[in-house]
Amino acid sequence: MENAVGPSSPPPPAQLAEVWARIRGRLREEVGEVEYRTWLRQMTLSAIQGEEAVVLLPTRFLRDWVRGHYGDRLRALWQAEVPSIRRIDFRVTPEPRAADVAPAALPATAEASRQPPRPAPLRAPEAVEAPAGLAEPLGRPAPAPAPAAEPRNPDPRGDWSAPLDPRFTFDTFVVGKPNEFAYACARRVAEKPASPGFNPLFLYGGVGLGKTHLMHAAAWAIRDSGVAEGRPPLSVAYMSAEKFMYRFIAALRSQSTMEFKESLRSVDVLLIDDLQFLIGKDNTQEEFFHTFNALVDAGKQIIVSADKSPSDLSGIEDRLRTRLGCGMVADLHATTYELRISILQAKAQSQGVPVPPKVMEFLAHKITSNVRELEGALNRLIAHANLFGRPVTLEGAQEVLHDILRAHDRRVTIEEIQKRVAEHYNIRLTDMSSPRRARNVARPRQVAMYLAKQLTSRSLPEIGRRFGGRDHTTVMHAVSRVAELMQADSAFAEDVELLRRMLET
Numbered sequence: 204m205e206n207a208v209g210p211s212s213p214p215p216p217a218q219l220a221e222v223w224a225r226i227r228g229r230l231r232e233e234v235g236e237v238e239y240r241t242w243l244r245q246m247t248l249s250a251i252q253g254e255e256a257v258v259l260l261p262t263r264f265l266r267d268w269v270r271g272h273y274g275d276r277l278r279a280l281w282q283a284e285v286p287s288i289r290r291i292d293f294r295v296t297p298e299p300r301a302a303d304v305a306p307a308a309l310p311a312t313a314e315a316s317r318q319p320p321r322p323a324p325l326r327a328p329e330a331v332e333a334p335a336g337l338a339e340p341l342g343r344p345a346p347a348p349a350p351a352a353e354p355r356n357p358d359p360r361g362d363w364s365a366p367l368d369p370r371f372t373f374d375t376f377v378v379g380k381p382n383e384f385a386y387a388c389a390r391r392v393a394e395k396p397a398s399p400g401f402n403p404l405f406l407y408g409g410v411g412l413g414k415t416h417l418m419h420a421a422a423w424a425i426r427d428s429g430v431a432e433g434r435p436p437l438s439v440a441y442m443s444a445e446k447f448m449y450r451f452i453a454a455l456r457s458q459s460t461m462e463f464k465e466s467l468r469s470v471d472v473l474l475i476d477d478l479q480f481l482i483g484k485d486n487t488q489e490e491f492f493h494t495f496n497a498l499v500d501a502g503k504q505i506i507v508s509a510d511k512s513p514s515d516l517s518g519i520e521d522r523l524r525t526r527l528g529c530g531m532v533a534d535l536h537a538t539t540y541e542l543r544i545s546i547l548q549a550k551a552q553s554q555g556v557p558v559p560p561k562v563m564e565f566l567a568h569k570i571t572s573n574v575r576e577l578e579g580a581l582n583r584l585i586a587h588a589n590l591f592g593r594p595v596t597l598e599g600a601q602e603v604l605h606d607i608l609r610a611h612d613r614r615v616t617i618e619e620i621q622k623r624v625a626e627h628y629n630i631r632l633t634d635m636s637s638p639r640r641a642r643n644v645a646r647p648r649q650v651a652m653y654l655a656k657q658l659t660s661r662s663l664p665e666i667g668r669r670f671g672g673r674d675h676t677t678v679m680h681a682v683s684r685v686a687e688l689m690q691a692d693s694a695f696a697e698d699v700e701l702l703r704r705m706l707e708t
């Protein structure tokens with residue numbers, strides 16, 4: 204469903220750079236800023252060779268780590284964009300970097316000499332910058348896949364499940380008080396899909412608490428439910444609400460809405476993640492509403508996730524809200540200390556690395572915001588221990604995680620930052636999340652985003668969400684713009700520094 208280019212051939216280089224930027228962006232959103240920066244930032248796309256994407260990493264250690272931990276996910280993301288790509292070949296970047304010299308001049312390192320000659324490297328941007336003059340009301344990148352790059356489902360019963368995350372199964376989900384109800388509902392749906400009272404299953408809760416994990420787990424189970432008896436896997440379509448909107452708009456532009464509708468309505472299970480991003484998009488909501496009805500009427504299961512319950516989602520049409528709430532609504536609560544400990548134990552065990560209980564207690568006390576961050580911190584510790592061949596210790600943890608821990612110690616919330624900045628510039632608090640772009644509102648908003656990045660450990664996507672559902676590229680743009688302005692304008696810099704000091708004390 205997520206395919207952005209034709210199934211048979213890779214796109215031309217310019218489009219490929221965009222595809223790669225999208226894949227990295229998606230990964231960054233999924234793993235969070237800390238994990239992305241630690242492991243994935245230095246990844247470059249070298250070439251497409253037949254069914255393989257060649258991805259370079261600067262060291263052997265990083266290459267092995269990325270291949271082991273993100274290899275399947277990257278392959279799934281590639282396949283969703285370019286179905287002809289079936290494998291990823293992770294290699295170590297030769298010295299000097301292939302970008303700087305012609306392939307013939309590459310030194311014959313043992314690594315390089317085992318590998319086939321490398322076509323000219325493709326350098327993709329780190330992330331898509333926020334386009335100037337954005338037309339889209341919430342400040343996300345304009346939805347503009349060219350008609351030529353339209354998604355096509357080669358086979359309506361084909362493998363829609365490629366974008367499902369192989370790590371997100373029931374087996375790897377740790378159950379505790381805060382999520383046991385949602386877990387039980389997902390299990391029930393997996394056992395008896397589309398039963399009345401459980402269709403749709405609407406999962407909601409704060410950032411990084413396991414909504415996506417649970418919806419994927421249910422989808423995997425439904426998909427493979429008949430396989431043991433020799434039946435083929437069922438078809439599952441998974442996409443974010445944002446992607447649904449992009450695809451729908453692209454289909455409208457290329458006059459292929461019928462195909463879009465038919466292909467979607469032919470799936471057995473439909474998963475829509477982060478439904479809050481459909482807010483205010485009337486046409487898309489209308490289309491979603493019809494797809495929703497068609498699937499439920501045909502006895503297919505729908506699972507939806509959002510950051511709020513149906514009744515609290517503003518900007519959603521009433522009839523859709525009613526439809527969304529008419530199945531089972533289950534929330535995932537903030538984690539407890541006990542659940543965080545259990546999750547850490549399970550994750551450490553699955554990686555086969557001994558982590559002393561003291562370190563787990565320390566992490567569970569310090570990193571309380573969400574599971575994604577907790578997981579990212581643990582992964583970082585384990586990687587450092589592997590890298591230097593040392594055991595994980597409390598002292599080591601304090602050193603390795605000092606940046607994350609510092610941010611958590613300050614305990615400044617994004618809401619406090621927004622409030623302080625709004626007061627300081629004398630604008631309304633609601634303007635922090637409004638679509639207004641007048642300079643007198645937009646600049647303070649950028650300052651607040653900048654401070655949120657500096658003073659909290661929230662990832663860019665999380666910050667974007669708190670500012671009216673904006674995209675992470677908008678936050679990135681705000682952060683660099685404010686930094687630039689601070690360099691150029693000392694009065695502005697003093698102002699921002701003053702705000703920072705007020706918030707820190």
Ligand SMILES: Nc1ncnc2c1ncn2[C@@H]1O[C@H](COP(=O)(O)OP(=O)(O)OP(=O)(O)O)[C@@H](O)[C@H]1O
Pocket residue numbers: 371375376377378382408409410411412413414415416417477546574575578
């Ligand atoms: N109970 C749990 N057991 C094991 N892993 C968990 C649990 N809850 C969350 N995680 C892990 O935390 C990470 C974030 O979870 P997930 O992506 O499902 O969160 P989410 O609620 O969908 O977040 P978002 O609001 O950002 O979409 C994933 O790696 C997931 O596997």
